Amino acid sequence: MDQSVLPQAALYLIPVQLSDVELHAVLPQANILLVSHIKHFIVENVRSARRFLKKCDRTIDIDSLTFYELNRHTKPQDLPPMLKPLIAGQPMGVISEAGCPAVADPGADIVAIAQQKGLKVIPLVGPSSIIMGLMGSGFNGQSFAFVGYLPIDAAQRSRKFKEMEQRIMRENQTQIFIETPYRNNALAAEICKSMPQHIKLCIATDITGPNERIVTRGVKQWLNHLPDLNKVPTIFLLYK
């Protein structure tokens, strides 16, 4: 066996695929080999984590593994005890629902605790819709902000649009955000109507998937030509 894949006593942040593709299309071979050597996993969803691990290693003995669920329902006081195996010298893995753990999911909380305790944290390479959307957009990658979900309240939302426009114009900062998938179409239409014509919108859908499309157009060019984004994983980017 390749010695280099033997894990250290560290918290490994293990990305998963964004879409239903072969693992070798989006994950380094080293990640796939590594997971077979980890017995303790902190996961956003046990069922999908099991499915991912089976995909990495068909011979894996799932029943020999321990899973600690960490999602929005987890109580803060339940987090520190999850790290006991790592403190005892065992490698642990963090797996989220999609993409890179600890970026836009509760995984960051357990990493913060590991850092406080002086434990070693090792992020692995994997697909990030934020970075891949940015790469494909042609927008400024020397300065960009990911702002997560936009506010739902109309007044706050309108202020956020104004602020994003200002940061694009004054700071040359690309603005990146997401929306609950069933509201994607409404958001895309709203952007095209409310943003001035010198603003460009990149719509990046189904990144790494069979229907991937990463397309940048002026907001007024998009108007009346928007694709159907309903329930399709999409990331939105704005720049000038």
Next chain:
Amino acid sequence: MDQSVLPQAALYLIPVQLSDVELHAVLPQANILLVSHIKHFIVENVRSARRFLKKCDRTIDIDSLTFYELNRHTKPQDLPPMLKPLIAGQPMGVISEAGCPAVADPGADIVAIAQQKGLKVIPLVGPSSIIMGLMGSGFNGQSFAFVGYLPIDAAQRSRKFKEMEQRIMRENQTQIFIETPYRNNALAAEICKSMPQHIKLCIATDITGPNERIVTRGVKQWLNHLPDLNKVPTIFLLYK
């Protein structure tokens, strides 16, 4: 041969390793197989691109490939003609010096032109020090900004520190930045002195490399305990 690796007529954004590691540690197998099928590359540096391609495929015939150099010395009018092979139906690749092309390098300019011309752009998965630093920091990944290099001018720099602190406190936005490697030590010391004690600094050095260390501490905890970062690739992250 695996049909799935045959490239389409698209501009492939091909990440390279950040450090001197085996490719399978940081790149999906599909990327490594794909490059052998591309004949035209837009690259930041021809020598290092050749070395990367040889590493992907030892049998590659380098002399049969065409390289178009794109870096800070390239004139804007020389960019559009680079895409001729793609317009004629041939796949093309973009390769930068390190990490993901078109994020903090001139590759974004050629992607912007490809988007204007309605050409297909396909980003591939690879190591990004921004995302990996963020994952490992334990900081907020629901809202973060990469601001590139900080200003050199003392007054502008001090304003930038103030602005970053405000965005951390008011917007819960993680701030990420880099420095010219020989100035890393000076920057780290400056942060620890000038930032208030409720601010945390994550220093992520040699990401994916043999001396990788991603460590988050309060700025006052770091003071007098800073590692030597001189000429070591490092990314800095701030949060509360």
